[in-house]
Amino acid sequence: MSNLLKLFILFLLVPLHLSAQDLTQLGGDLTTTITGHNGLQVAAPNVDDEIRRIKQLEGFQDFHRIHTKKSGLGVKVEGKKGRRFAHKGCAGCHVQNGKGRVRLTRGQKRKDGMVVKVSLRGLQDSGAPINVPGIGEQLQRHNTNRNIKKKHRLRLRWTSAGLKGTYPDGTKYRLRRPLLTFRIKGYARSEIISSLRMTPGLNGLGLLEAIPEHVILSWSDPEDSNNDGISGVPQYTPDRVNGGLGLGRFGFKASNPTLAQQTGAASFFDMGVTNPLFTVEGEEIETSEENFEKLVIYQALAGVPIARNQDNLKVIRGKELFQTLGCDDCHKMTVTTEDSENPELDGQTIHPFTDLLMHDMGDGLADERAEFSASGREWKTTPLWGIGFFETVSHVKQNYLHDGRARTIEEAILWHGGEAEAAQDAFKNLSKADRKALIKFLKSL
Secondary structure, eight states, X not given: OXXXXXXXXXXXXXXXXXXXXXXXXXXXXXXXXXXXXTTTTSBOTTOOOHHHHHHHHHHHHHHTOOOOTTTOOOOEETTEEOOEESOSSHHHHSGGGSOOOSOOOSSTTSOOOEEEEEEEEEXXXXXXXXXXXXXXXXXXXXXXXXXXXXXXXXXEEEEOTTOEEEOTTSOEEEOOEEEEEOOOTTSOGGGEEEEEEEOOOOOSHHHHHTSOHHHHHHHOOTTOTTOSSOOOBOOEEEOTTTSSEEEOOBTTTTOBSSHHHHHHHIIIIIHOOOBTTBOOTTSOOSSOHHHHHHHHHHHHTBOEEOOOOTTOHHHHHHHHHHHHTTGGGTSOOOEEOOOSSOGGGTTOEEOOOOOOOEEEOOGGGOOSOOBTTBOTTEEEOOOOTTTTTHHHHHOOOOOBSTTSOBSSHHXXXXXXXXXXXXXHHXXXXXXXXXXXXXXXXXXXX
16 A cells, blocks of 8 residues: 555544644744754744844854853852853753753763752742752752862662553653762751752743733643643733733742843843843842843744654654643644734744643642642653753753653653643553654654
């Protein structure tokens, strides 16, 4: 039987509304056909303004800048001066703007892309976690002052104990979860709440910011009024750019409402670099307004790589399954953007595969660290565009979920619980061929 005939038969079996939508242009007019390792770094093809294009290109330099003791002012910690950091530059964790390595290292010469967020029990009046005095909100493993030795004894191991299973068709699988140990002098381990986080890929961030708030809220169903088991709630957090509270869009807990704030927080907490949004009292700001703007524009106007193999029979089958299993109830496939300040981002029909809402993902993925209104069980729906492209970009072994525990997309699906448990069960009950087709579809994005 010819491939053309097979495609025709499959088309007859797939409902029209499931098969007709073309997802190839994932980022609308910002979609780029560059599919090599620079695919997430080049300016989007619709950036026509020469000044903005130059700023985007100059932002590339700042993103890849190495911050040393001479270039950084140093954040004061416990009265000792010496900048503490997880990495010396943005690109050290976000390799080629993709994901980083899932490991924790002590030496600065070995690259990794993980952070350990820590806090005391309870929340501040604002809803933010309570930072550990002298530590901040993250355990930093490096310091520009070599006289200060780290004594957290940070160690990351993995276990598969109790995490083996079998599909109904007899196929076996094995999951893993992290075992994280550390110490903070002066505190019992029971007094500290921690959350292990991996580096996400940076893909279409400006477009995510341009999704209208009213559309995101229309997807929310906190009381589960339609009885589908899925609620989804917005996360509102302090907005350092516009004042008041803003709808969270960035971070695994949607803790930052704007790309600028996400950029500033990452610069400050991951690298110890002060900037217009995150400062140290009495200290000069290290990143100027001009350079900070370029860094934000660089991320906002970067091209979104094109989806691949969308006419492949298995990819078409996988797309159908993605919808019939209800995966798109949270991973919303299509939305149109609105942005009055950035013409390149306005009116784009995009396919980010997220609703940017918080969902209860069950006990398996829960930790104790709440952030604002989000409990330890709630996580923002991760955008899926680029999920099959990040390895090409960074040449880094890909891991998934907030802490990198999933070594494959399949494992990530199997960890879905809570509001996503029905979809997980439906995935388990698929035939082996259909499971592979669904994963092939996701890898095409």
